[in-house]
Every structure is written in C-alpha cells, then in structure tokens.
Amino acid sequence: MDEQIIEKVVIEHRDSLGGILSILTEIQSKFGYLPQDALRQVAKKTDSSLTDIYAVATFYKAFSLKPRGKHLVSVCLGTACHVRGAPKIADEFSRQLGIKSGETTRDKEFSFETVNCLGACALGPTVVVDNHYFSHVTTAKVQHIIEQARKGFQQSDPRTDHRIFKIQVNCPVCNHTLMDNEHEIDGAASIKLAASSSGKKGTIRLSSLYGSSSTDSDGDFPKGNVISIFCPYCREELPSELICPECGANMAMMTAGKYATFHICSRYGCLGHMLDITSQTQDSLKEMKG
Amino acid sequence: MITLTINGLEVSVEEGTTILEAAEFLGFPIPTLCHMEGLTPYGACRLCVVEIGEGPGAKLVSSCTYRAEQGLKVRTSSARVMKARAMIIELLLASCPQSKIIQDLASKYEIRQQRFRQEYEDCILCGRCVRMCEEQMMAKAIGFRGRGQNRSIGTPFDIPSDVCRQCGGCIYVCPACTLRCTYTEPEKAICGGCANISPPCIQKDSFNDLMCYMDPCVACEIKKQ
Numbered sequence: 001m002d003e004q005i006i007e008k009v010v011i012e013h014r015d016s017l018g019g020i021l022s023i024l025t026e027i028q029s030k031f032g033y034l035p036q037d038a039l040r041q042v043a044k045k046t047d048s049s050l051t052d053i054y055a056v057a058t059f060y061k062a063f064s065l066k067p068r069g070k071h072l073v074s075v076c077l078g079t080a081c082h083v084r085g086a087p088k089i090a091d092e093f094s095r096q097l098g099i100k101s102g103e104t105t106r107d108k109e110f111s112f113e114t115v116n117c118l119g120a121c122a123l124g125p126t127v128v129v130d131n132h133y134f135s136h137v138t139t140a141k142v143q144h145i146i147e148q149a150r151k152g153f154q155q156s157d158p159r160t161d162h163r164i165f166k167i168q169v170n171c172p173v174c175n176h177t178l179m180d181n182e183h184e185i186d187g188a189a190s191i192k193l194a195a196s197s198s199g200k201k202g203t204i205r206l207s208s209l210y211g212s213s214s215t216d217s218d219g220d221f222p223k224g225n226v227i228s229i230f231c232p233y234c235r236e237e238l239p240s241e242l243i244c245p246e247c248g249a250n251m252a253m254m255t256a257g258k259y260a261t262f263h264i265c266s267r268y269g270c271l272g273h274m275l276d277i278t279s280q281t282q283d284s285l286k287e288m289k290g
Numbered sequence: 291m292i293t294l295t296i297n298g299l300e301v302s303v304e305e306g307t308t309i310l311e312a313a314e315f316l317g318f319p320i321p322t323l324c325h326m327e328g329l330t331p332y333g334a335c336r337l338c339v340v341e342i343g344e345g346p347g348a349k350l351v352s353s354c355t356y357r358a359e360q361g362l363k364v365r366t367s368s369a370r371v372m373k374a375r376a377m378i379i380e381l382l383l384a385s386c387p388q389s390k391i392i393q394d395l396a397s398k399y400e401i402r403q404q405r406f407r408q409e410y411e412d413c414i415l416c417g418r419c420v421r422m423c424e425e426q427m428m429a430k431a432i433g434f435r436g437r438g439q440n441r442s443i444g445t446p447f448d449i450p451s452d453v454c455r456q457c458g459g460c461i462y463v464c465p466a467c468t469l470r471c472t473y474t475e476p477e478k479a480i481c482g483g484c485a486n487i488s489p490p491c492i493q494k495d496s497f498n499d500l501m502c503y504m505d506p507c508v509a510c511e512i513k514k515q
Contacts, residue, residue, distance in 0.1 A: 036447055049453070051433035054446035058435045065447075 005030060006038050010045045020046065020056055024063055033064045061115075069104045069111040071149045073097070074128045078117035081124035089125050090114050092139040096146060109150065164211040167275070169254040169262050174234035178254060180205060185214050191254075194235070195219055197227035197268070204229075206264065213271045223269035226250070246272035294362040309353035309364055310338055318366045321375070321395060323382075323465045324416035325354040329425055334416045335382070337395075339374050341365045350374055372399075380404040385411045389466045412466065413443055419460030429453050432460060 009026045013019040023046070027038050034057050043050040057063045075090045094100055097110050104111045120126045123135035129149045134141070169178045169191055180192035183205055190205040195217075202219015221227055229238050229252040238252035244265035249272075251263040256275065265272030291302045296313050303312045308331060313320050323335035333355040340353040342364050350370065365371060376399055382392050384406035392414075396402075417434070420443060424430045431454035435442050445451040 039446070049430040049433075050446045050451075051430050055433050055435060059437045 002031070002035075002038065003041065006041045007045060010042060014046070020048070020053065021060075024053075024057055028063055033067050036065075064111075067104065067108070069108050071110050071130050072128075073110060073112045073146075073149070074115045074118070075101075075112075076116075076118045076120075076124065076126040076128075077114045078121060078124070080121035081117075081126055084124045086125040088139055089127065089137050089142065092142045093127075093146075096142060110146070164209050166208055167210050167256045167262060168208070169256050171231035171234060171236070172239060172253055172255045172261070173231060173236040175255075176231065176233040178231070179208065183216070185216055186212050190216070192232055193238075193252075194230040194232040195221070195227045195268075196230070197221050197225055203232065210275060221268045225268050226266050227268050229264070229266055240266065242274065242276075244270060244272035245274070246270055292358050292360050294358050294360070294364060296364045297366055303358050305358075307358045309340055309342070309351075309356045309358055309362075312358050313340070313353060313364070313366055320353055320366055321398075322354060323391070323395075323414065324418055326418055326421075326463060329418065329421040331355045332417050332421065335414065336378050337375060337382075339371055339378065341368050341371050375399065376401055381406065382414055385409050386414050386466050389414075391465045414466050415441060415443065416465060417443075418463045418465065419443060422459045422463045427455070427457055427459050429455060429457075431455075 006027060009023055009030070013022040013026070020042075023042055024034060027042070028034055031038065039053050039057060040050060043053045046053075057065060073093055075086060075093055077086050077090060090101065093112055097105055097112055099105055099110070099112050101112055101114045118126050118128060118133075120133065120135065123133070125137045127134045127137045127145060129145060134145055137145070166188055170176065171178055178191050178193065179189045181189045183190050183192070185205060185207040186209050188208050191208050193204050193206070195202055195204050197219075200219055200221060202217060202221065204219065205216040207214040226249050230236065231238060238254060240250040240252050240263075242251040242253070242263050243249070244251050244267065247265060247267050247270045249265055249267040249270065251272065251274070252266050254262045254264075256262040260275055260277045263274040263276060292305055292307070293300055293302045294309075294312065295301075296309070296316055297318060299316055301312055301316055303315065310320055310322070310325065310331075320338045320340065322338045324332050325335075325338060331354045333352040336352055338353045339350050340356075341348050342351055342356070342362055343349055344363055348370075353364075353366070379392070379396050379399055379401055381404075382389075383396050383401065383404045386392055387404075387408065388410065396404075415434075420433055423432050429451075431451040432443055432445055435444060435446075445454065
C-alpha cells in the first residue's frame with residue numbers, strides 16, 4: 001500500500017543526523033498518525049530495531065500511534081492559560097465533543113488533546129484548531145470554534161478580502177499585455193506566459209489577483225524544476241535579475257504599470273513572488289489598484 | 291594507572307575503571323540494583339551513590355557510571371551518602387514493595403516505613419532486562435516505551451516480538467521480579483524470608499506465620515484494595 005511512500009521518505013532522510021525524527025514526522029504528516037506497518041518498514045529500511053523506533057515514536061507527544069480525526073483541537077493548559085481558566089475550556093470541549101483528552105470522536109472528525117504551552121501566553125486561554133489560533137477563549141466560544149472547524153477554515157476569498165488586489169502586467173521586452181481575458185482564474189483575467197523546460201513546452205497561467213497563488217498549466221513540468229519563462233507574443237525570455245527569497249532560483253520579471261515590476265519565481269511549484277515598486281507614489285498604487 | 295582515595299585508603303586502578311569497581315576491589319560494599327557485570331553501566335537506580343570531592347565542592351555521583359580520576363577523594367558511606375541512599379530505597383519501596391531484593395535492602399538500611407503514596411509496580415525501570423536483551427542476547431526485543439509517568443518496558447505494540455527467542459534472560463536478571471512476594475497466593479509467598487527480625491504484622495489470618503516488616507503492612511494493604 002504505502003510502501004513506496006515510506007521508502008521515499010526514508011531515502012530522503014537517510015543521511016541526515018536525527019533522521020528517525022524527520023522520517024517519523026513526515027510519515028505522520030502524510031497519514032495523520034504512525035501506522036504499525038509503517039514503523040516496521042522504517043525499522044527494516046533504516047537497519048534499526050523496531051524497539052528503538054517504537055521508543056522514539058512513543059516518547060514524543062507529537063507522534064500518535066492511533067488514527068487521528070480530521071480536525072485536531074489542542075487546548076493549552078500551560079501556567080498562564082491555566083490560571084485564566086483553561087481547564088474549564090478543556091472540560092467544555094471534552095463535553096461538547098464527547099471525548100476525553102487524547103481521544104478521537106467516533107465519526108473520526110475531531111481529535112482532542114491538551115498541550116502544556118503553545119507559546120502564546122499573553123493571549124490565553126489559547127486553543128489551536130488545525131493550526132488556527134484562537135485567543136482569549138471562553139466557554140461560550142467553544143461551540144462556535146467547533147462549528148467553524150466542522151465547516152473548514154476557508155482560505156480568504158479573493159473577491160472580498162481587501163488585502164488582495166488586481167494587477168495588470170506587460171511584457172518588459174515588447175510591452176504587449178500579458179493579460180488573458182478569455183481564461184479566467186479566481187474570476188479575473190489570468191496572466192498568460194509561455195514556458196519551457198528540458199525540451200517540454202507549455203503555457204502557464206497565473207491569477208492576476210496579488211496574494212492569490214492559484215495557477216493553471218497545460219505543460220507537464222516536474223515540480224521543483226527551474227523552468228524558462230517566455231513572453232507568449234515576442235517569444236523573448238523574461239529577464240531576471242532578482243533571486244527568489246523562498247528558494248534561491250532566478251525570478252522572471254514583468255512590468256506592472258509605469259512604476260512597478262512584478263517578479264515570479266522560475267521554479268515550478270515555488271510560490272515566491274514579489275511586487276517591486278520603484279517609485280512609491282500614490283499614483284502608482286492607485287493605478288495598480290484601479 | 292590512576293590513584294584515588296576511597297574512604298581514606300589509596301588505591302591504584304587502570305584508566306577507565308569506575309568508582310564502583312575500585313571500591314569493590316578494596317572491599318567497600320556499595321549496594322546496586324541496575325548494575326550488572328557484563329552490561330554497560332546505566333546509572334538508573336542511583337543506589338550506588340557516593341560522595342566525591344571535599345568541603346563545599348563535594349557532590350553526590352552514581353559510582354557505577356563515574357570513572358576514576360587521579361587524586362579523587364571518594365566517601366562511600368558518609369552521612370550525606372547514607373541519607374541519600376535511604377531516601378532512594380524509600381522511593382524504590384514505594385514503587386515496588388513486593389520485591390524481595392528491595393525489601394532486604396530496606397531491612398539492611400533500617401528503613402521500616404516509607405512516607406510516599408504506595409504503588410504496586412512490577413518494575414523499577416532499571417533497564418537491566420533491556421540491556422541484557424540487547425547486549426548479551428543480541429535480540430533487542432524489548433525496550434523502553436513512553437516517557438515520564440507512562441514510561442514502561444516491553445515489546446513494541448505490546449505484541450509478541452518476532453525477534454524474541456524466549457531465552458528468559460530478561461526475567462533472570464530482573465531485580466524486582468526475582469523472589470517476588472506473592473501475598474495473594476500464601477503457599478508461594480516469601481514474606482518471612484526477608485532479613486527482618488522485628489515483630490511481624492499480626493493481622494494476617496490467612497497468611498499464618500508469614501511476616502511482613504513493612505509499616506503499613508504491604509500484604510494487609512493489598513488485601514484491603
């Protein structure tokens with residue numbers, strides 16, 4: 001079943017110091033817990049005994065040997081949260097979910113655990129659900145948090161989030177607009193680019209909403225490879241001078257209005273991007289937002 | 291060769307010798323539980339505690355893991371050592387009162403009462419069996435699991451291990467389960483065989499002439515539960 005996945009994870013971390021921890025962390029993030037078969041395979045493939053792997057897996061609280069629910073609720077019981085009434089909150093969660101700390105609901109929706117400190121003492125009592133932090137939690141808020149988690153924490157909606165705005169970009173060489181009105185992403189015209197990588201050619205389209213990372217591509221590029229990005233009209237490669245702050249690959253440049261340049265990382269799958277505003281006047285910002 | 295002083299007596303030992311070995315060579319008795327010849331020193335039970343250094347810099351170390359140093363001054367039964375050792379025995383008694391070995395130790399150090407919440411553990415987590423299995427039997431079938439209060443020894447997933455050859459080495463070396471008091475089965479009980487000679491608990495009808503020097507009596511406590 002998962003043999004190949006586990007083999008890949010083991011090979012990836014085999015040479016690194018403390019590899020066992022990295023391997024177990026990754027397996028846990030893939031399956032949500034550490035299946036028994038997975039631990040046996042890890043032992044076999046790392047040439048260590050199952051006893052040692054099991055000792056590590058049971059030592060750290062972060063690892064779970066039992067399947068966990070879709071949503072993980074962690075209630076902080078650290079000193080600061082404790083004095084502000086965290087035990088009552090934990091009781092309330094436990095009552096509403098019908099499970100004790102460390103258990104999973106029967107419908108496999110929620111796992112509930114108490115932790116000793118989340119490092120956000122000033123915001124206590126703190127509750128973390130699926131990596132979303134809730135501060136100053138009261139027993140009255142518990143039901144709301146559970147409902148919200150059940151619905152899923154949606155990514156911000158680009159149409160209503162005021163932090164997200166639309167940009168218009170042109171080719172810096174031929175100055176042809178790169179906007180593609182026929183193909184929409186996030187409900188707005190997309191940015192059309194030609195791309196090639198080791199003989200393969202294709203078209204990539206990016207969302208023109210700054211802050212959204214939606215993309216679309218018809219080329220079959222392997223993730224993590226650096227690809228060449230061209231203007232689809234003049235066929236010139238988009239010049240690059242910046243280095244991606246995320247992964248260190250070269251970035252491709254487009255112009256966004258008179259005063260700004262827009263850079264995207266040329267590594268396929270990397271979300272590195274940057275809006276470089278050369279002259280930060282009100283005009284240029286207005287132009288971009290308009 | 292390294293020269294150190296143990297209880298005022300000078301002794302020269304090879305480099306790498308532990309204080310425990312040097313003291314044994316001179317004939318000073320140091321009680322141990324987790325130590326066993328042929329297994330790597332582990333320092334889990336802390337019974338072999340000794341005092342090293344002089345004056346305010348003196349400190350307590352476990353002699354089974356501490357290597358002899360040139361000019362080291364060791365005291366194996368100073369007041370401080372005896373006090374610490376008595377406390378350790380009391381704690382061991384609290385967790386594992388049925389062990390004959392621990393009962394005898396308590397008797398020897400004149401500990402008649404322990405002040406902690408009584409538990410009836412089967413294991414003091416000394417790790418002898420784990421080391422036996424790994425180092426002498428080359429199996430690694432059992433190991434430590436969990437941590438803190440939940441630390442325990444056993445096979446992964448609590449199912450019979452496929453590398454275990456059932457040699458019994460782990461049971462053979464266990465200081466907590468060899469010669470175990472089994473109160474609930476009077477004919478197998480070993481109470482009365484311990485080194486204690488003070489008047490035994492008198493409330494044990496069904497245990498006839500069995501003795502238990504503990505206060506409160508372990509057997510009576512178990513019966514109550």
